[in-house]
Amino acid sequence: MGTLGSKIQQVMNEPGCATNLAKPGSERKKGCNKLLAPGAAAGGCAFDGAKIALQPITDVAHLIHGPIGCEGHSWDARGSKSSGPLLYRTSFTTAMSEQDIVFGGEKHLYQAIKEIVKKHNPPAVFVYQTCVPAMIGDDLEAVCRAAAKKVGRPVIPINAPGFVGSKNLGNKLAGEALLDYVIGTEEPEETTLYDINIIGEYNLSGELWQVKPLLDELGIRILASISGDARYHQIACSHRARVAMMVCSKALINVARKMEERYGILFFEGSFYGIGDTSESLRKLSQMLVSRGAPAELLERTETLIKREEARAWRNIAPYKERLAGKRILLYTGGVKSWSVVAALQEAGMIITGTSVKKSTPGDKERIMELVKSDAHLYDNLKQREMYRILKEERVDIMLSGGRTQFVALKAKVPWLDINQERHHAYAGYVGMVSLIREIDKALFNPIWEQVRRLAPWECEKTENALQLHIA
């Protein structure tokens, strides 16, 4: 595990991460790997993170080396969409048995890789390590090397067994695997001055497709999306891009920074959530492409497009203003996503009563304060019990959060909208923001709320009145 250990050290001490740089020297090496409290932990493991980061690569076979618990419970659960190949939705696992544990699982793994290639002929096989084979000492890298020779194509080891750390660490280790084994191994058929990479976008619910038409219109080509709706070949060629955009999640910051170091691909951190952020990201992409040699007229075309799209988005949000004005909203999400959408929510007249700042840097916090002004609460860590109380007792009209807190809201009979990764609606780009406002409107004004909050006849003091109303 020597190599894995040093790899973890390396990604922990990420110089590209502002949060990490803000810490004192000794703290910095620990990175964001918080010590987990047994009996009080809630997140996914490193393997989970690795799979999240890479599974959106659609034409690759993703093989999980471990007992059934790792893959059996988690496959086909994420909404990463594909515009073509569907192999990524097929689940492959060695489903290790007791026999594998006694005799070692390497041979089993080797044969599994051969079986997959024979059946599906994928351009590459990604093999994920898990805790059990890591414990018994299965040498993932060696098996992948031997198998690659045998099957005549890349077999990529993803060494992120669950117990090494959090989901976030797993994202980064997955990124390291791409850097070590995939990126720069193939050449594109052609390159243009408008080639970009988008890093850390997973095309959940098809969000990439909400933005891609705008890039297409500007003539900007996504050489590789890492990894939403990606093909193996695109990622292998991604070192030929001119610039890169790292979307809001910092999950793959190591990939963005190392590609800048190795291949001179300048990157910036942007977001496609929110109208202003989308415009800012498009502007920045154009500016950077121009600075790297694309014709300057791109800037002007970008401004024209931004102007047109912004106007259209605000126009489409306007009809909701009257209905949403004064509605009180509790935003509870880990990422930077919340402040990206705040502007749009405010434009629709909504009031932010509180938001979480758990994963935010001091810079982020300042920005939120500036945006929400008023007396909104900033929650560092809102316990579910407290959240339930707030929803029940204080006036909150709707909560926007992730699936983990869904039932806190619903059981408190408060409208709720999923804005995390498991959501079924796409909220990226200009159209996405309009669609977010529409979804909020739908959730808020659903006729069930008035009904489910009514007391049952036997709870009602004036039962008879209620019954009479009913009959009337």
Added chain:
Amino acid sequence: MAKITVGQKRCTVNPLKISQSIGAALAFMGVHNAMPLLHGAQGCTSFGLVLFVRHFREAIPMQTTAMSEVATVLGGFENVEQALVNIVGRAKPAFIGICTTGISEIKGDDISGFLKLIRATHPELDSTALVDVSTPDFEGAFQDGWAAAVTRMIEELVEIPLLANRLTKQINVLPGCHITPGDIDELRDIFESFGLDPIFLPDLSGSLDGHIPEEYSQTTMGGVTLDQIRRMGSSVCTIALGEQMRGAAITLEHRTGVPYRLFERLTGLAANDALMSYLSSISGVAVPRKFRRQRGQLVDAMLDGHFYFGGKRVAIAAEPDLLSAMAQWLCEMGCVIQAAVTTTQSPALERVSAEEILLGDLEDLEMRAAGADLIVTHSHGRQAAERLNVPLFRMGMPLFDRLGANHQVSVGYRGTRDLIFEVGNIFLANAHEPTPASWMRTDAYAQPCASIAMQ
């Protein structure tokens, strides 16, 4: 009797199986004010938790010992200790069920020994019942973990009664993991109609039936209470539902002398007739009128429905007890089992009439399901069903792409009647209109009983 074969593939493709560890965790959730704890990496818990949330559409109480790489190597005593202290400090459960995972089993952590040591030094845990169960995920399947957890709860919690002080109306019910919260509600209604007072272990009907609690709770609400479990030794009998519960029923009988009767399934006319006779004999109450009516309705539904079931070819993949119940019932309705795939060995499989039952995965099912009229399996069968253009009836765990998994009922006369309507309507909706070409196919004549709609 079917030939039971084990797949020879090296790579499992599209798994049918889920692990013992979370099977045990779910069983623990059928206890009131409980918190299941998985002794493993935090991913073991979070994957299981997400799976249950998607299935039940409920908040799921489940914790982890959050084993790190170092802790795994050095042993997990401190992690188990800290986890218990933290859980009791934060959520104050009456009961914590501790399930092992692959990593803690390979390391060889002796949980029972840990618990003795922890008990000795942590008086603050005195009022919390603790039960551990060995559930490595490299062995067995979901229903094995469920059954093991129930057996362990009986061993640790049921009190040995003083002399034969039997309560004539109290019965124990040990439902298998394929019995849904909706099934339990239905069964409770049946038992109570005979004047009986059933204790279900576990009882998901209170904890995971989708209800609106008065206040927020971090642990399970509803479910069987510890007090009820302790009193199971004074019941007049135990009814075990599904072959998987035989071991637990025998353990209970050995411990307390309460005799058991195993019903391998409660789907179908004959199966429910047997239940009615048994309940009538133990309660001394004649079968109530409402069940006589329900039986009539079921018989009528069978008459109305058999036209659409007769000769239909069904491919089914499920855990042994669910597979056995559904396959036998479908055959009783006139269907033919074209393919059967399951997760783990069980005597229940012997009663399924199919040529072969394969211990395999959903790829195996897909390869055998072409041309079938229906696929029966859990939600992960959706890709295969779509590719083969065969309708899918979702049953088992997980059901994440349909509403109402917790209220799907398939037991009793009424449950069977409604199941006929549900499955029969799928056959009706997918009936193929004949075309001139459909009569050109030689295989339309080749097999007696085969559907004309072979593709």
